[in-house]
Structure formats: structure tokens, C-alpha cells
Amino acid sequence: MSDRRRRLPAVSRLLEQAERAGLLEHTPRGLVTQAVRTVLAEARDTKTAEPEGGWLAAIRARLDRPRHSLRPVINATGVVLHTNLGRAPLAEPAQRAVAETLRYSTLEYDPVAGERDSRQQHVRQHLRALTGAADALVVNNAASALLLLLNELAEAGDTLVSRGELVEIGGAFRIPDILAKSGSTLIEVGTTNRTRLKDYALAVSPRTRLILKVHRSNFVVHGFVSEASVDELATLGRERGIPVVHDVGSGLLVSLERYGLRGEPLVRDSVAAGATVVCSGDKLLGGPQAGIIVGPEPIVARASRNPLARALRPDKVTLAALEATLALYHDPETALRHIPTLAMLTTNSDTLRARAERLAALIEGATTASGSSAVGGGAFPDAALATTLVVLPDPGAEALSQRLRAFDPPVITRIERDRVVLDPRTLADEELELVADAVRGTRGAGQGARDAGRGARDAE
Ligand SMILES: *Cc1c(COP(=O)(O)O)cnc(C)c1O
Secondary structure, eight states, X not given: OHHHHHHSOOHHHHXXXXXXXXXXXXXXXXXXXXXXXXXXXXXXXXTOSSOTTOHXXXXXXXXXXXXXXXXXXXXXXXXXXXXXXXXXXXOHHXXXXXXXXXXXXXXXXXXXXXXXXXTTHHXXXXXXXXXXXXXXXXXXXXXXXXXXXXXXXXTTSEEEEEGGGOOBOSTTOBHHHXXXXXXXXXXXXXXXXXXXXXXXXXHOOTTEEEEEEEOOOSOOOOSSOBOOOHHHHHHHHHHHTOOEEEEEESOBOSOOGGGTOOSOOBHHHHHHTTOSEEEEOSTTTTSSSOEEXXXXXXXXXXXXXXXXXXXXXXXXXXXXXXXXXXXXXXSHHHHHHHSHHHHHHTOOHHHHHHHHHHHHHHSTTOEEEEEEEEEETTSSTTOOEEEEEEEOOOSOHHHHHHHHHTSSSOEEOEEETTEEEEOGGGOOXXXXXXXXXXXXXXXXXXXXXXXXXXXXXXXX
């Protein structure tokens, strides 16, 4: 295989070939480059020395291929966890793991023993090591993790929740609604701004099955506020024999405090503080959509046997991506470097400025200005990450951003003070030329993106 790989042509050589064949006359260089890269990657994956019909035909076919409805976009918004754009981009090893398990796989099979095995085995050891919990269970998303736990541990009984934690977390996910669906009765404790340990202690009754603590992911409260800590609740829970579930939401596995990002609980810290079960999701984990339950073996085993666990189980694509993502966390520095979400959140300002300047240099009239990026996805809600923006001088920002969205691939931007701005935090170096192409295309001859993108290609 390595021999074959060495024989594959360079991107630049194929680009020259494409240019000589006139492919760049109607199609932006960035798109052709992307097509070249994809065709090369396919040849590498299928271990072919050259595609049938030759390289040029393969590149042309790639450019003319029909677009799917679910397709890539370029995120120039600077919002790292953009829910509408699919939250976290997967790390390279996770992408590879997904591609490799798309056919038959060891999903529920131990090839050595020749026997059936649990699909959870692929992630369980990682989660135990990374969180300090005894056992783990992965389901479809964080909302379903909570639903499953509430149903298993508190159905037909009471669940105590602080009034200050009866939150809504985007897309109509509301704690009281999830509780109602789980079959548990919500008992509100304390007040909106202050809930003390004593409030929980007084609310405990023979019907109490669970104490639920919910992290306020997407907003912050200031002023006359107080809440009971996880370890206080854990002590109370132990005294009264009531499990404490902590919904931390984001799934943060490494501290980002030294990058100025504070206020999101680490799963490991919550386990260490004594929460019986911690549930979380994929947001700051930077992996595929998933819900993660960690806790003692007997409780995880019970949750696994609940019929809801079957209804909410993750598929092979999720598990392959999650296993590969978790594997990167055993060395925190590797995680920070190779998990795109973490890498983007911690990119230093010099790198961002340099990337902004490189992009601005590719676009006539563009300037740079300091600004801020958002974490997004309902995590670190009040964090403003310093960045350098590329400001497009064009008037009619709404129309321009719309034309950029009509490009192939769509370029999603932000508008600030009536100008379209591009935030390099969420752009890869390889995407800069494509973004510049898109901007040039939208300016050309008033025809908008179609001339720059597919329209012209279709006319060939
Ligand atoms: C985001 C969030 C959820 C829901 O997570 P999904 O993965 O979107 O289902 C639940 N709880 C908390 C605290 C959250 O922040």
C-alpha cells in the first residue's frame, strides 16, 4: 500500500493538469483544489494507483456530482459549537474510524471469542479511565441520557430540583417536560436565585427517589444567588439513601481554565465530588452527538436493562467516532491539539491574527479588526474569545451574506455594524482560498454565486 501511495501524484500537479484542461476557467480554484484532494483521498482509500478513466475525468465528475441536502458548509461565523451547523467537527482519527467501520464491524462481536459482546465495550474503558467512574453507558444524546436516568431511578416517585435549575436548553429541551415524560414527579426546591442545602433536606419525603442537579449551561446568574454544591447534595443523598444525578450537559473532559474558560463543570470533578451518576453530552467533548452516563455498576446495569436504553442506543457511526475521540483524551495535550473543538477554542491570538491577515490579503478591500468569537452550543455562555475579524467593505451586508450562503459549499458569515465579517477561528487554513473565491464570485458581474459555483460548471 505504501508503494502505491508514494506513486500518487501531487495536488499541485493535478491542479496544473486541471488548469490546462480549462477547468479553472469557470470554477474557482478552491473548489477544484478540493475536488483534487477528494479524488486523491479516494484513490488512497481504495488503494488504486489511478482512477478508471484517468485523474481529469475523476476531478470533473467530482465537480459535477449532484449535491446532497446534508452537505458541508464553511463556518466563518466564529461560533465554535454551532448547533445548526452540526456542533462539533470531528477529529481526523474519529473521521477515519467512522469511514473504517461503515461496512461490517465488531459492533457487538468479540472476534477472538467468536461471541456476541456489548456495543458499549468500545467506549466503556475509556470513559471509566477519563472520568473516574466505575461504569459508563452511552446513549443517543444528553437529553436522552437524562430521560433514561430519571425513568430508571425515579419513575412513580419524586425528583427534587432547585427552582433555579428548571431550565430550557435550546430546541425546547425543558427540564420539567423531560421529568414529566420520565414518569417522575417534579418537586421544586428553594427559589429562583437561592436554594440552600436545607431546602433539599426539608423537601425529602418517603416518596423521594432522586435529587437532580442541572448545570445552567446557557445562561449565568449574578447578584444575590446561592446554590447547594454537588458534594453537599452527595452528603445529604448518602445520609438519606437517595441517589444524586448531576446533569453537567457539555461533557467537558479537560480543564480550559488556563485559556480563560471557566464555569463549566468537568465530568471527572463531578464524579469526585460525589455525584452518584453524572450525565453529559457531546458539546465540549468535541465528538459525535452522544449522551454519556457514568456511575456505579449496579445503577449503570439497571439503566442498561431499561427498555428506553434500547430505544435510545447509539449506532456504529456514533460509537466509532466517540471511541476514537475519547482515545485522544488520555493525553490532555493531544486532545487540545487534535480535537477541533478544543483546538479552535484555544487557538492563540497571534495565529488568529495571522490567519485573518492572510485571508484579508486574498480579498480586495478587506480589512481586519479585533472582535470576539463565541463558544456556542449552550456552553460558556458569557465567554467572549478575542479574535481578529476580516471585515468586507461591501455595502448591502444582508444581500452579500445571502450570496455567500448560495455558494457551493455555502459560506456562513456574521454581520456586525452593517458589514459582513469573517472569523478565522472556525476556518481551517485550507479553507481560506475557498472563502476568498466565494467573496470574489459574489462580487462578479452582479450575477452572484451561481457564476462562481455550479452554474458555470453546469454550462460547460
Ligand atoms: C445541552 C444540554 C443538554 C441536552 O444535550 P443534548 O446533547 O443536546 O441532548 C442537557 N443538559 C444540559 C445541562 C445541557 O447543557
